[in-house]
Amino acid sequence: MAGLELLSDQGYRLDGRKATELRKVQARMGVFAQADGSAYIEQGNTKALAVVYGPHEMRGSRSRTLHDRAVINCQYSMATFSTAERKRRPHGDRKSTEMSLHLKQTFEAAVMTQLYPRSQIDIYVKVLQADGGNYSVCVNAATLAVIDAGIPMRDYVCACTVGFVDETPLADLCFAEESGGGSSLALALLPRGGQIALLQMDARLHQDHLEALMEAAMTACKGVSKVLDEVVRQHLQEVSVLTGE
Amino acid sequence: MATVQLSEAEKVYVLHGIRDDLRVDGRSCEDYRHMEIETDVVSNTDGSAKVTLGHTAVLVGIKAEMGKPRPAQPAEGYLEFFVDCSANATPEFEGRGGEELGTELTNTLYRVFNNKRSVDLASLCISPGEHCWLLYVDVLLLQCDGNLYDGISIAIKAALFNTKLPKVLISEGEEGGTEIELSDDPYDSVRLSVDNVPCIVTLCKVGPRHVVDATLQEKACSVASLIMAVTPAGTCTCMRKVGGGSLDPESFFEMTEAGRRVGRALHGPLMALLSQEEALGQKRQKVGFLG
Numbered sequence: 001m002a003g004l005e006l007l008s009d010q011g012y013r014l015d016g017r018k019a020t021e022l023r024k025v026q027a028r029m030g031v032f033a034q035a036d037g038s039a040y041i042e043q044g045n046t047k048a049l050a051v052v053y054g055p056h057e058m059r060g061s062r063s064r065t066l067h068d069r070a071v072i073n074c075q076y077s078m079a080t081f082s083t084a085e086r087k088r089r090p091h092g093d094r095k096s097t098e099m100s101l102h103l104k105q106t107f108e109a110a111v112m113t114q115l116y117p118r119s120q121i122d123i124y125v126k127v128l129q130a131d132g133g134n135y136s137v138c139v140n141a142a143t144l145a146v147i148d149a150g151i152p153m154r155d156y157v158c159a160c161t162v163g164f165v166d167e168t169p170l171a172d173l174c175f176a177e178e179s180g181g182g183s184s185l186a187l188a189l190l191p192r193g194g195q196i197a198l199l200q201m202d203a204r205l206h207q208d209h210l211e212a213l214m215e216a217a218m219t220a221c222k223g224v225s226k227v228l229d230e231v232v233r234q235h236l237q238e239v240s241v242l243t244g245e
Numbered sequence: 246m247a248t249v250q251l252s253e254a255e256k257v258y259v260l261h262g263i264r265d266d267l268r269v270d271g272r273s274c275e276d277y278r279h280m281e282i283e284t285d286v287v288s289n290t291d292g293s294a295k296v297t298l299g300h301t302a303v304l305v306g307i308k309a310e311m312g313k314p315r316p317a318q319p320a321e322g323y324l325e326f327f328v329d330c331s332a333n334a335t336p337e338f339e340g341r342g343g344e345e346l347g348t349e350l351t352n353t354l355y356r357v358f359n360n361k362r363s364v365d366l367a368s369l370c371i372s373p374g375e376h377c378w379l380l381y382v383d384v385l386l387l388q389c390d391g392n393l394y395d396g397i398s399i400a401i402k403a404a405l406f407n408t409k410l411p412k413v414l415i416s417e418g419e420e421g422g423t424e425i426e427l428s429d430d431p432y433d434s435v436r437l438s439v440d441n442v443p444c445i446v447t448l449c450k451v452g453p454r455h456v457v458d459a460t461l462q463e464k465a466c467s468v469a470s471l472i473m474a475v476t477p478a479g480t481c482t483c484m485r486k487v488g489g490g491s492l493d494p495e496s497f498f499e500m501t502e503a504g505r506r507v508g509r510a511l512h513g514p515l516m517a518l519l520s521q522e523e524a525l526g527q528k529r530q531k532v533g534f535l536g
Binding site: 026027028031032033034035038040042045047049051053059073075077079080081082083084086090092122124126128129130 | 287306327332340389534
């Protein structure tokens with residue numbers, strides 16, 4: 001991939017953003033009536049839906065029950081038409097299974113599971129349109145859905161994917177930047193305390209750059225958290241007007 | 246939720262309402278619920294549509310790929326269907342839980358749509374015997390609140406209406422073979438004709454009468470239902486009885502009559518709505534799931 005210039009000399013990226021700029025984030029909570037919590041998020045051209053069921057009694061095998069906290073059950077799937085090339089199956093492949101596991105770990109760190117012993121919380125996310133940063137967008141969507149379901153969390157979980165090109169960290173990668181080579185780092189952060197819920201880095205990076213990259217990722221996550229907070233407040237305001245409180 | 250459980254008293258209430266042509270939500274027996282349609286919601290696809298019918302929500306994406314025509318029909322393209330019953334709709338669909346329902350829906354869709362009387366398959370042919378368009382029609386179930394067949398078929402019709410295939414130029418290659426060239430201009434595209442594309446009407450037999458667009462509660466009271474694919478002209482292209490109970494021949498004829506009547510009435514407003522949306526062009530504000 002020699003042809004694509006990911007960062008121009010003037011400091012602009014392929015889609016015209018600056019290095020630290022996020023894509024436009026739009027979100028809505030309470031999309032579906034039947035689920036306990038649901039949310040939809042658009043981050044640039046990446047679009048994802050998240051649905052939360054629970055906390056409820058354990059379904060299926062009871063052997064997974066934890067006597068002191070709730071089990072978090074996640075499923076990550078992608079719509080077959082979400083990618084440029086059609087996917088054969090929406091979930092069950094290795095990539096999706098890995099993503100499900102990552103989501104589970106992320107939300108185990110954030111949700112106050114000890115409040116619901118012997119129960120289960122289901123988080124299902126679906127990518128409707130994929131354009132880079134799928135994991136991060138799904139985490140952000142799932143956070144909103146968990147909040148919509150009224151399940152207590154320690155803090156918002158905000159995630160962002162950052163990359164490293166020409167000695168510069170790039171925030172919130174789009175698909176072209178993600179696939180253009182170079183290392184990328186996905187970070188899920190509990191922004192208030194600055195705690196890391198999940199960290200994953202692909203490809204190699206010189207240790208000296210790690211700090212700068214982490215710093216950029218944290219700033220980006222905090223930016224996302226501001227947007228999410230605004231969405232939640234807006235939603236609550238609308239709901240409280242509707243219920244007349 | 247894919248199914249609900251009702252007590253005897255609730256069932257009696259629903260049944261008596263339907264007997265008097267006044268259903269629980271105030272509709273009469275041949276009324277649909279509120280329906281919302283939006284096309285062109287997923288930009289990665291060649292055509293897409295989102296339909297909500299009551300609480301039922303369906304998203305359909307169509308992707309076109311170039312392929313080889315089937316040997317039996319060398320001058321026709323074809324359609325491939327896939328229904329994804331996602332866990333978003335109900336936790337029962339998690340993992341492989343939705344596969345059974347998905348396969349059932351997929352097979353019905355093949356019968357209804359994949360023939361040249363429903364879709365103009367000849368227009369999908371590029372060069373006979375060598376190249377054709379094959380359309381992957383992927384249905385995503387986001388929420389189930391009864392009447393899946395109707396919702397899905399309407400979404401498919403809307404998505405087919407929205408599908409834009411790039412223009413293809415066939416020229417003689419330098420070494421004798423044919424060369425295929427796709428147009429680069431996204432506005433230089435061909436549309437599919439949806440004049441004969443049917444919509445499915447599901448008639449649920451509840452007590453002595455039958456209703457269209459049954460909710461989950463009404464479905465729980467019904468013994469069996471009849472699904473009919475009806476074209477705008479009123480021709481029935483596919484018919485299937487689903488459900489565990491049995492239908493007597495007399496009510497069966499009544500139901501087919503009602504199905505044709507409802508089906509014909511459904512196409513008019515649907516097409517009017519789609520062309521109205523189309524006419525807005527670039528000015529249209531896309532709502533998607535944000536509205």
